Amino acid sequence: MIEAIGLVKKFGDFTAVDNVSFSVSKGEIFGLLGENGAGKTTTLRMLATMLKPTSGNAVLKGYDTQKEPEKVRAQIGILFGGETGLYDRLTVAENITYFGELNGMSRSAIRERIRQLAQAFGMTDFVDKRASTLSKGMKQKAAFARSIVHDPDIMLFDEPTSGLDVTAARDVHDFILRCKSEGKTIVFSSHSMSEVEKLCDRIGIIHKGRLVESGTLEELKIKHGNNDLEELFVRLVGAK
Amino acid sequence: MKLKHVMIVLRKEVKDLLRDRRTIISSILLPMILIPVINIVMGGGIQKFEKDMNENVMVALSRSSNSPEVRELVQERILSKNPNIVLVDAEDPVKALENNEIRCILEIENSYAEKLEDGQPIQITLQYDESKTKSQAAADIVSRAIDRFSEEVVEERIAALGLDPDFLQPVQVERKNLAPNDMGNNMMLQMMLPFMISILVAVGGIPAATDLVAGEKERNTFEPLLTTMPDRGSLLLGKYLAVTLFSMVSLVAILVGLSIGYIINPNSLTIGIDTQLQGISLDPLAVVLALLITVALGMTFSGIQIALSTIAKSYKEAQTYLSFLMLAAMVPGYATMFMQASDLSPVMFVMPVMNTVAAFKMILGGSINYFNLVLALVTSIIFVILTLMFAASLFKKEKVMFRN
Ligand SMILES: Nc1ncnc2c1ncn2[C@@H]1O[C@H](COP(=O)(O)OP(=O)(O)OP(=O)(O)O)[C@@H](O)[C@H]1O
Ligand SMILES: [Mg+2]
Numbered sequence: 237m238i239e240a241i242g243l244v245k246k247f248g249d250f251t252a253v254d255n256v257s258f259s260v261s262k263g264e265i266f267g268l269l270g271e272n273g274a275g276k277t278t279t280l281r282m283l284a285t286m287l288k289p290t291s292g293n294a295v296l297k298g299y300d301t302q303k304e305p306e307k308v309r310a311q312i313g314i315l316f317g318g319e320t321g322l323y324d325r326l327t328v329a330e331n332i333t334y335f336g337e338l339n340g341m342s343r344s345a346i347r348e349r350i351r352q353l354a355q356a357f358g359m360t361d362f363v364d365k366r367a368s369t370l371s372k373g374m375k376q377k378a379a380f381a382r383s384i385v386h387d388p389d390i391m392l393f394d395e396p397t398s399g400l401d402v403t404a405a406r407d408v409h410d411f412i413l414r415c416k417s418e419g420k421t422i423v424f425s426s427h428s429m430s431e432v433e434k435l436c437d438r439i440g441i442i443h444k445g446r447l448v449e450s451g452t453l454e455e456l457k458i459k460h461g462n463n464d465l466e467e468l469f470v471r472l473v474g475a476k
Numbered sequence: 477m478k479l480k481h482v483m484i485v486l487r488k489e490v491k492d493l494l495r496d497r498r499t500i501i502s503s504i505l506l507p508m509i510l511i512p513v514i515n516i517v518m519g520g521g522i523q524k525f526e527k528d529m530n531e532n533v534m535v536a537l538s539r540s541s542n543s544p545e546v547r548e549l550v551q552e553r554i555l556s557k558n559p560n561i562v563l564v565d566a567e568d569p570v571k572a573l574e575n576n577e578i579r580c581i582l583e584i585e586n587s588y589a590e591k592l593e594d595g596q597p598i599q600i601t602l603q604y605d606e607s608k609t610k611s612q613a614a615a616d617i618v619s620r621a622i623d624r625f626s627e628e629v630v631e632e633r634i635a636a637l638g639l640d641p642d643f644l645q646p647v648q649v650e651r652k653n654l655a656p657n658d659m660g661n662n663m664m665l666q667m668m669l670p671f672m673i674s675i676l677v678a679v680g681g682i683p684a685a686t687d688l689v690a691g692e693k694e695r696n697t698f699e700p701l702l703t704t705m706p707d708r709g710s711l712l713l714g715k716y717l718a719v720t721l722f723s724m725v726s727l728v729a730i731l732v733g734l735s736i737g738y739i740i741n742p743n744s745l746t747i748g749i750d751t752q753l754q755g756i757s758l759d760p761l762a763v764v765l766a767l768l769i770t771v772a773l774g775m776t777f778s779g780i781q782i783a784l785s786t787i788a789k790s791y792k793e794a795q796t797y798l799s800f801l802m803l804a805a806m807v808p809g810y811a812t813m814f815m816q817a818s819d820l821s822p823v824m825f826v827m828p829v830m831n832t833v834a835a836f837k838m839i840l841g842g843s844i845n846y847f848n849l850v851l852a853l854v855t856s857i858i859f860v861i862l863t864l865m866f867a868a869s870l871f872k873k874e875k876v877m878f879r880n
Contacts, residue, residue, distance in 0.1 A: 247875075284703045287874055310705045319696035325495040326488075337484045338704035382700075 237262045237421040238283065238390060242292035245278050245445075252278045254445035255292065260421055260438070262389075265412065267436030268425040271473060275445040276425035280394050283423065285309055296390055310339055313388035313420075315408075317395035320379035324368035328359060328378040331367060332385050339386035346385065353381040376404060380411045391415050393424040397431065409435060429466045443473045477713065481706035485714025489688055490721065499683040499722065507676045507726040508733035514668065515737060529613045536566035536573075538583035538603070546584050553628070558621045573605055579614030580604040595633065670836035671813045673730055674829050677770055678777045678805040680726030681719040682798045685781030688715045690794030702877070712871045716775075716782055716864065723774035758839060765849040766835040772856030773832045777805070779863025786870045786877070805829050817841020825852040828859055 238260040245253040253275040260266040270276050281287040283294050285305035293300065299307040322331050329350050336346035354363045357377040362370060367378065383391070393412060397405040412435055415422055426432050432439050433453060440450035449456065449472055453465065462468045493499045537546060547563070555561055566572040569581045583601040585591065591598050600622060604615040631641050692698040701711065781798060788794035808829040817837045824834045831852040838844060870876050 281878070286699070286702050287878070306705050306707060309703055312703065314700060314703045316696075316699055321696040321700045323488075323492055323697055324695070325492050330488075330491075334484070334488050335700070335704055338481065338701075338706055340705055 237264075237297055238266070238423060239295040240279070240283065240292070241294065243279060243282055243289050243294060244291045245275070245282060245287060246290045251445050253282070253289075256440075256442065256445075256447045257292075258440050258447065258450055260423060262421050263416065263419050264437045265416055265422040265424060265435055267432035267439040268423060268442055269427065269429060269432050269439055269469065270425070270442035271427055274427075274442045276442060277394050278445075279442070280392050280423065280425060284312060284314060284392055310386070311388055312390045312392055313383040313386070314392050315379060315383045315394075315396050315411075317393075317398040320375045322367040322375055322378055322382070325366060327366050328363045328370070328374075328381075329354075331378060332382045335382050336385040341386055349385055349387075350381075353385065357381050373404065373407070376400075376407060384415070389420060391420050391422045393422065395425055395427065397426070397428075405431075429469045433465055441469060441472050448472050477707060477709040481710035482714045482717065485706070485711055486717045486721075489684075489715055489718035493684050493687065493718065493722065496683070496687065499687065502683050503680050503722045503726050504729045507672075507680065507729040510676070511668065511672055511730060511733055512737040529610060530617070531560050533561045533614045533617050534564050534578040535561060535580050535582055535614070535618060536564050536569040536578045538569055538581050538601075541582070541584045541586060543586060545589065546586065549584070549588060550582065553625050554621050557624065558617075561618060561621060570603075573603070573611065576608070576610075579608075579611045580618055582618070592629070666816065666837055666840050667813055669734075669840065670833040671809050673727060673770060673836060674773065674832040675805055675809045676726045676730055677723050677774045677832070678809075678829055679802045680723035681774065681778045681781050682802065684719045684722040685778065685785045686791065686794045686798055688718060689782060689785035690788045690791045691785075694791040699878075708871045709868060712782070712868055716778055716867065719778040719782060720771075720775050723778055724771065727770060727774070759844050762835075762839050762844045762846070762849060765846075765853055766832070766839055769835050769849070769852050769856050770832050772853065772860050773828060776828055776856065776859040776863050777801070779860065779867045783863070783867040783870055786867065809833060812837075817843065820848070822848055822851065825849070826855040828856070831856060 238258075240256055240258050243253055243256040244251065256275070256279055258266065268276050268279060278287065282289050283296065283301065285301045285308050288302065293302060295301070296308050297311045299311065301308050322328075323334070326334070332350050332353065333346050336349065337343075341349070350363065354360045357380060359374070359377050359381065362374055367375060370378065391412075393408075396408045396412070400408065409431075412422060412424060424432075424435065436453070438450065438452050439456070440447050442448070451459065456465065456468065457463055460468050460471075462471075536542075537550070542565075550563055555563055564578060566578060569578065572578045573581060581603040583603065585599050588598045602615055602619060602622075605611040630644065634641050634644060689698070692701065702708070780801060784797040784801060785794045788797055808827055812824060812830050812833045815837065818841065820834045820838060824830045825848045835849055835852055838848070
């Protein structure tokens with residue numbers, strides 16, 4: 237479903253992502269684990285066609301990110317950490333509608349989808365309220381709904397829990413698992429091993445732009461003879 | 477690039493901006509009331525000032541000439557025909573002038589009666605204060621009144637000799653103003669209006685442009701937007717058209733404000749100086765050309781505004797850049813503001829902002845030079861293309877799109 241092949245991204249002389257390859261099969265959650273500045277966001281931005289790789293390539297659902305970026309974007313939903321990125325002066329429904337329209341949905345399909353999402357996320361009370369009037373938790377729900385309005389097959393999450401309190405982070409985890417249960421393929425970046433361990437089928441550890449290790453949790457444990465993944469992470473990242 | 481995507485973005489941005497109080501105030505409300513307000517303030521001020529200058533012109537006689545006979549002469553022969561001049565008694569006329577109690581002092585020879593009788597010139601001295609506008613104006617008013625008195629005496633003497641008064645007027649001059657539309661002196665129309673239109677259209681998109689790129693980055697809505705299906709070109713064009721639309725909205729707002737002002741008070745277009753507004757006939761083709769030039773000006777500035785808003789690292793920085801742009805637009809505007817239609821040169825028609833000012837001055841001045849108008853339109857279109865290309869190139873640059 238997702239194929240990253242030797243992705244390299246240089247900003248001037250600085251190599252932010254250095255020859256990163258991995259693949260994610262349908263319905264899988266792939267965790268990209270790394271410290272601050274490791275290159276997670278840059279990698280995800282290349283998958284999302286926002287940045288052009290200096291070399292290498294990525295193929296999502298059979299579409300080449302460089303040759304058919306529009307088709308790729310139509311297949312992906314994105315939730316980036318920190319702010320929810322809603323338009324304050326628009327209502328929740330208008331925010332969701334905008335992204336639905338941009339992703340090629342018809343008006344009637346969007347209306348039906350909003351009704352469905354509002355029910356699923358418990359947003360019926362505030363779906364017609366302006367985003368500026370909502371609580372943090374409500375905004376987060378709206379952001380979830382917006383990211384999947386076009387029912388994408390692939391979801392990219394960039395540190396979606398950074399800066400969130402425990403309950404909000406759990407809501408994000410639930411949302412990710414819900415996406416998985418709907419058969420979506422997920423790439424998810426984090427700097428917390430416990431979070432990755434909880435959610436991911438497979439992980440890749442990225443350090444200074446290089447993918448230093450990847451595999452299923454079991455594979456990694458066996459390979460390194462270590463049951464404590466947190467310690468493994470520190471060792472891998474510290475060693476290089 | 478897809479038109480459908482452009483329209484989706486445009487529609488959303490317009491809806492979003494219309495809910496932004498700041499945009500509404502600076503792009504719609506301000507342009508609408510600006511000219512009427514300037515009129516009321518400036519027009520009212522000028523009218524009041526003119527009234528003050530011409531009415532209640534207080535004068536006093538100097539101490540040495542303050543005799544009942546002189547007073548009588550002044551009352552009868554000068555003041556009776558100039559009711560706006562008032563003769564007052566002053567203990568110390570020089571002091572009174574200093575304290576603005578009177579505006580000038582008349583000194584008239586006490587022997588005036590005999591001299592008048594003998595046909596000799598009477599010496600009248602007019603003391604005033606050149607440093608005071610009102611005193612200066614009063615000196616003119618009073619000396620005109622004295623001239624008239626002098627002419628009357630001449631006429632009386634000629635009549636006494638049995639001659640026709642025309643005998644002393646071998647030549648009569650009649651002046652005729654041939655300025656088209658008779659607007660030579662019309663400050664509002666020829667100076668303020670072209671300036672206001674050009675500046676407001678040039679800066680009208682600023683709040684929108686700040687909001688639509690720098691604002692989106694600041695609020696973290698830009699990155700999700702970039703991951704939707706449309707390509708960057710469509711997103712840019714949608715935003716660009718929204719900004720252009722708001723600069724045009726400013727133009728419409730000005731015209732609406734003007735029309736309302738005119739309906740309420742037809743003199744409101746003239747700042748109270750020149751109230752002849754009848755007989756303006758605007759050349760329709762020239763008006764269309766000028767409006768096209770104005771639209772192109774709005775588009776050019778929208779392109780620059782979007783570009784600056786994209787380059788800026790933060791919302792604040794975008795505001796700073798765009799205030800500089802506003803100043804930059806003012807310079808050519810002010811440079812041409814006080815020019816008259818006859819002062820326009822072809823160079824002005826190829827400079828942004830100046831060309832719009834010049835086009836409107838030309839139309840309001842009445843003598844149309846189509847070559848210059850077309851020149852202005854063609855160069856404006858080139859500016860539109862260049863600035864749009866510049867903005868588009870920025871939207872493709874990863875360095876400016878993702879700064880963090
Ligand atoms: N547009 C850019 N221009 C220059 N350097 C950049 C740019 N974007 C990222 N970088 C640099 O590339 C490196 C990787 O950044 P990236 O954002 O991918 O890291 P990250 O793993 O997401 O880190 P974090 O946990 O802080 O989000 C960093 O050193 C960053 O400074
Ligand atoms: Mg990051």
